[in-house]
Amino acid sequence: MTKIAPSILSADFSRLGIEIQDVERGGADYIHVDVMDGHFVPNITIGPLIVESIRPHTELPLDVHLMIENPDHYIPAFAEAGASFITVHQETCPHLHRTIQLIKDNGAKAGVVINPATPAEMIRDILNEVDLVLLMTVNPGFGGQTFISEVVKKIEQVAEWREKRQLLFEIEVDGGINGDTAKLCTNAGADVLVAGSAVFKQADRKQAIREIVQAAGK
Ligand code: DX5
Numbered sequence: 001m002t003k004i005a006p007s008i009l010s011a012d013f014s015r016l017g018i019e020i021q022d023v024e025r026g027g028a029d030y031i032h033v034d035v036m037d038g039h040f041v042p043n044i045t046i047g048p049l050i051v052e053s054i055r056p057h058t059e060l061p062l063d064v065h066l067m068i069e070n071p072d073h074y075i076p077a078f079a080e081a082g083a084s085f086i087t088v089h090q091e092t093c094p095h096l097h098r099t100i101q102l103i104k105d106n107g108a109k110a111g112v113v114i115n116p117a118t119p120a121e122m123i124r125d126i127l128n129e130v131d132l133v134l135l136m137t138v139n140p141g142f143g144g145q146t147f148i149s150e151v152v153k154k155i156e157q158v159a160e161w162r163e164k165r166q167l168l169f170e171i172e173v174d175g176g177i178n179g180d181t182a183k184l185c186t187n188a189g190a191d192v193l194v195a196g197s198a199v200f201k202q203a204d205r206k207q208a209i210r211e212i213v214q215a216a217g218k
């Protein structure tokens with residue numbers, strides 16, 4: 001069954017606890033938290049303090065997507081704040097094995113993510129070590145961008161490696177996911193769909209989640 005991870009980037013930050021409970025009641029599987037530093041991506045968002053303050057408001061896993069340089073400096077703080085998954089960009093990690101190990105040593109599940117222009121080969125040798133592979137379907141930095149369809153081939157490639165090597169990580173996609181693009185991703189092998197504007201910018205979040213899941217068809 002396809003999982004949905006609403007991205008709080010498109011929520012109303014003045015009432016974050018209520019927004020999160022709304023999507024939890026609406027059938028969300030994870031809460032996706034976008035952390036941006038104004039260096040790796042041209043936007044600044046959330047730090048460990050916000051993760052810590054939302055943690056008591058939901059039972060769902062917090063899926064923390066770090067779009068930051070030097071993630072090693074901040075992984076312990078995000079784990080301590082209650083992150084369930086911590087996902088780092090391959091593009092920011094010169095010593096990727098070490099960073100993935102650091103996430104696990106801090107008690108969180110470890111994810112790796114690549115931008116649309118980064119080839120799947122860049123993460124092929126870390127796949128044995130991760131719980132989650134996130135494939136960006138937009139360039140990270142903002143909600144509400146258009147899905148980049150070239151990434152679909154990459155989802156297929158990663159899903160093929162997973163099957164051949166009998167690995168168990170989840171494949172997640174992030175950016176421009178809606179009723180039209182969801183099926184392209186799940187057909188290619190994606191298990192978890194991040195959706196920001198397609199959920200939080202809709203008045204009825206339960207209905208919005210149901211529509212994406214139905215469109216995903218799995
Ligand atoms: C983009 C973020 C996404 C973003 C997705 O940099 O990583 O998680 O919130 O937003 P939508 O679903 O609106 O494209």
Ligand code: ZN
Binds near residue numbers: 007032033034065
């Ligand atoms: Zn994200």
